[in-house]
Amino acid sequence: GQNIDQPTEMTATEGAIVQINCTYQTSGFNGLFWYQQHAGEAPTFLSYNVLDGLEEKGRFSSFLSRSKGYSYLLLKELQMKDSASYLCAVNSNSGYALNFGKGTSLLVTP
Amino acid sequence: DGGITQSPKYLFRKEGQNVTLSCEQNLNHDAMYWYRQDPGQGLRLIYYSQIVNDFQKGDIAEGYSVSREKKESFPLTVTSAQKNPTAFYLCASIEKGGYTEAFFGQGTRLTVV
Numbered sequence: 001g002q003n004i005d006q007p008t009e010m011t012a013t014e015g016a017i018v019q020i021n022c023t024y025q026t027s028g029f030n031g032l033f034w035y036q037q038h039a040g041e042a043p044t045f046l047s048y049n050v051l052d053g054l055e056e057k058g059r060f061s062s063f064l065s066r067s068k069g070y071s072y073l074l075l076k077e078l079q080m081k082d083s084a085s086y087l088c089a090v091n092s093n094s095g096y097a098l099n100f101g102k103g104t105s106l107l108v109t110p
Numbered sequence: 111d112g113g114i115t116q117s118p119k120y121l122f123r124k125e126g127q128n129v130t131l132s133c134e135q136n137l138n139h140d141a142m143y144w145y146r147q148d149p150g151q152g153l154r155l156i157y158y159s160q161i162v163n164d165f166q167k168g169d170i171a172e173g174y175s176v177s178r179e180k181k182e183s184f185p186l187t188v189t190s191a192q193k194n195p196t197a198f199y200l201c202a203s204i205e206k207g208g209y210t211e212a213f214f215g216q217g218t219r220l221t222v223v
Contacts, residue, residue, distance in 0.1 A: 033211065040219075042200060043153070045211035087152060089212075091204075096205065097168065098143055098212055102152035 004101035006088050011107045012078055020073045020104045022088035034062050034073045037085045037103065038062075039102065060107040075106075083108045112137045116201050116215030123195075123222050131186045131218045133201035142184040143202040143212070146170060153200060159184055188220065195222045 003025040012018040024032070031050040035043035047055055049064035049071060061074040075082055086102040092099065114135040123129045133142065141160050145153040155168030159178040173192025178184055184203075188195045198219050202212040 040198075042217050044214075048211060051114075067122040089153075097155060097158055097166070098202070099155055099169075100153040101144070105150075 004088055004090055004099060006086075006101040006104045008102070009105045009107070012075075012108060014078055014080060014108055014110055016078050017074065017076050018078060020075070020086050020088075020106065022071045022073070022101060023095075024069050024071070024088070024090050024101075026069075026090055027098075028067060028092045028093050030072065032062075032064055032071050033089040033091070033098075034060075035087040035089060035100075037087055039085075043087055080108050080110070081108065084088050114203050114213050116199075116218050118218060121218055121220045125222055126190045128190055129188050129195075129220065131188070131199055131201075131220070132216055133184045133186065134182055135184075135203045135213070136182060136203075137203055137213060138181070139203035139205055139213070140181070141204045142178070143204075144174075144176065145200045145202065146188070147190075147198040147200060147217075156186065163192045163200060179192045186212060195220060198208070 005023045033048050034046040036046050037043040047062035049062050054063045059076045064071045085105050087103045088101040117132045123167040143158040144156040147153050154170050156174050161164035162181050165176050165178050175187045198217050200217045201215040204212040
């Protein structure tokens with residue numbers, strides 16, 4: 001199996017920047033995904049990293065270090081609607097199993 | 111429009127009954143997945159399939175069964191052997207190789223009474 005670890009909860013202020021970390025241990029690696037999920041809804045795709053470095057998409061950026069088994073999701077200019085759960089997922093190249101961490105619940109306060 | 115469809119959105123069953131959740135995609139994706147999500151928890155992998163007529167167990171396959179007779183369809187049966195079947199079930203699909211995002215269905219909330 002795989003171990004994918006994320007903080008359980010985070011709180012940040014509207015307009016601020018927040019970084020959500022994810023560490024993983026896998027037998028193979030075929031990419032790391034970040035998803036956003038609002039309560040009772042399906043996850044929506046945010047970003048994908050397969051090579052080391054930073055990927056930027058508007059207010060969201062994601063970083064990967066394969067040697068350290070580490071990724072983070074950076075959210076800038078936080079808005080109230082960013083309150084959601086953020087899921088880190090790793091695609092193992094041993095059969096393309098897509099495994100998720102338990103998710104980080106982010107609360108954005110005024 | 112291409113997408114992945116799960117049905118129904120809400121499902122109620124009596125304890126001891128088997129129930130089948132539907133998942134259909136018209137994205138021409140090779141790989142399909144079933145996940146279970148409990149309140150406040152992440153997604154746990156039940157089963158996944160890379161090609162037709164082949165599938166692999168995930169972390170929590172006990173009490174569940176699947177089939178993959180067609181590329182477009184990956185139904186999940188929750189059997190009476192599953193001790194705590196009440197949960198939110200999500201189906202996903204991805205292109206072969208996994209280099210792109212996984213697309214999710216809207217989910218099925220199963221309640222067993």
